[in-house]
Amino acid sequence: MRLRGRVGWIVALIVTLLALAGCGREPLHQSQAYVFGTLVDISIYGESEERARELSGHVQQEFQRLHDQLHAWKAGSELDRLNAAFAAGKTAEVSPELAGMLKDATRLSEQSGGLFNPAIGHLIQLWGFHRDEFAPVRPDPSEIQKWVDVNPRMADILVENGQAASRNPAVKLDLGGYAKGWALDLAADYLRQQGVKGALVNIGGNIIAIGKHGERPWRVGIQHPRKPGPLATLELPDGWAIGTSGDYQRFFELDGQRYCHIIDPRNGQPAQGVQAVTILVPPGPHAGTLSDVASKPLFISGLAGWHKAASDMGITHALLVDEQGGPHLTRAMKQRLHFTQKNVALEELP
């Protein structure tokens, strides 16, 4: 009699333990793929395995299409075709989608006071960043100056009735700082249309959030500019987007100096003095695009001008990590971030 009671108790315990082991099975689907020339990570919550796979697959296909269309230096892309026409002073046909992008990019370029300038493709190429593999180069200063003086701007481009031309043959389009953000908005619109309750789309580090991860908001980490872990983590509510420009993403080192792919259009040099800039953009029709575009002007403006650049771009949540690794952030940003390292010395601005 005593034995039976004991056995029954053991059985109850085991059943409980097994039931607990079954917990933790979440309806979260995660897919990773190398599309768009970078790593694309899509998390979908609350959909069946097949549906989630179908949705991610569609998004990735769209990205691949955009990638082929907007490739800055591979022959055959629509962008490359336009660039060739611009250089020759000719007119070329432009798709409505690309025309829309150009118009939007021009507006943003003006808003940033020319710091965001997708027309400086020649300068970027000069520094060797228009290749899949780039080697340290030291361009001729006079060559750099030439491309700066010739002043290629988005405003030089005229688009009318599906035709595009450039007043200035020095214009070479490189939508590297724009396309990822645009793709994020595209993906977010599509997934929302499909009725997805929760998703997180990450294109090369640029992230937009849809809905929630079940009961809790999505959480993202911000890569530390120099170490393998996150510098900080934060919640990304529905519709918010986050973007980072860093000197650790595409760079080379020459004589102990780091040269990154973010070129300052004013002097034709890779921006110096900043390790990374991270911005948050609240929900809006172009949240993704802005999260990609707006980090560049802040990065280029450096410690001296990032705060002004932020307000020019309408950004209230910004973090800048200077070349010593010291963080500077706006108050709104500070309220949202959890730094991984406690007691980190930081500068807070309104």
Place this chain on the structure above:
Amino acid sequence: MKKAMTRSIIEITTTPDDHRIARLAAIAIGLHLVESVVPSPLPGVKPGIANIITLYVLYRFDFATAAWVSLLRVVAGSLLLGSFLSPAFVLSLTGAITSLTMLFFSARLPGKWFGPVTLSILAAFAHIAGQLLIVRMWLIPHAGVAYLIPVFAAAALFFGLVNGLITARLLRDNGKLSSFSASKGLVE
């Protein structure tokens, strides 16, 4: 004088004590086997129900008997399960030795204040401590073992408590708890 070589028959005479030990050991081995059939969620975490026998024997008889029963259970159990001299056997033996040592000393605690629950919990902690030491030094020489310590400690506490309560009840029902005294050879 040269002694003639006579064929000698070695007779082993068994005492009632031996019978008793064998019987108790058999029960302990049986429980051990039953327990080995039940899957555990985490390797190494087991209720240790055979320890109830050891503790019961300690109270009802004496330390020597308990030690015999425990060690017999470990050896015979491993032979029956086919794990004799395997790492599992070494772990089992280590646990038995350390918990017996703890029982030896904690049995000296005044019985008015400390009952089977205390001995069971202390013995359980000693048991896992010995095992974790062997694991760390020999089987998995890696700092990650530290990660397991709190889990095993919690299991030791829980199952130590439960086994102690069960033993106390068994002793009471057999009218033996009240006879826990110095005359049983537990306190010198």
Place this chain on the structure above:
Amino acid sequence: MSHWKSFPKPLPGDWLVLGISCIVVAILFATLWRNEPAGKLRIRAGDRVFATLSLDQQRTLQVPGPLGISTIVIDRGRARVASDPGRHQYCVKQGWLSKAGQVAMCLPNQVSLELLGGEKSYDSLNY
């Protein structure tokens, strides 16, 4: 559970031992579980998971990608990308990964190394 009433009440000393043991267990959890160590690592090649392995071994793996072979070394609790055909060696420069959530990505060769274990503090990484 009315069963409990049929068990003898623990003695005063038993309660003391019980109490102290609970405190000890709580302290063990608090101290030893502070830094959740990584237990496993995941290697991805392209869009596929190449391997999910325990960190607790000493092993070298060759992971093929479009540019060639990336070598990953696991050393009892930590792992790193030892060599990579990519030009800039960003993933090699990340060095040893030892905590859950840490990642090294060799984008050109489409190989990535991620440490799993415990609950990750974020769903996706911004960089």
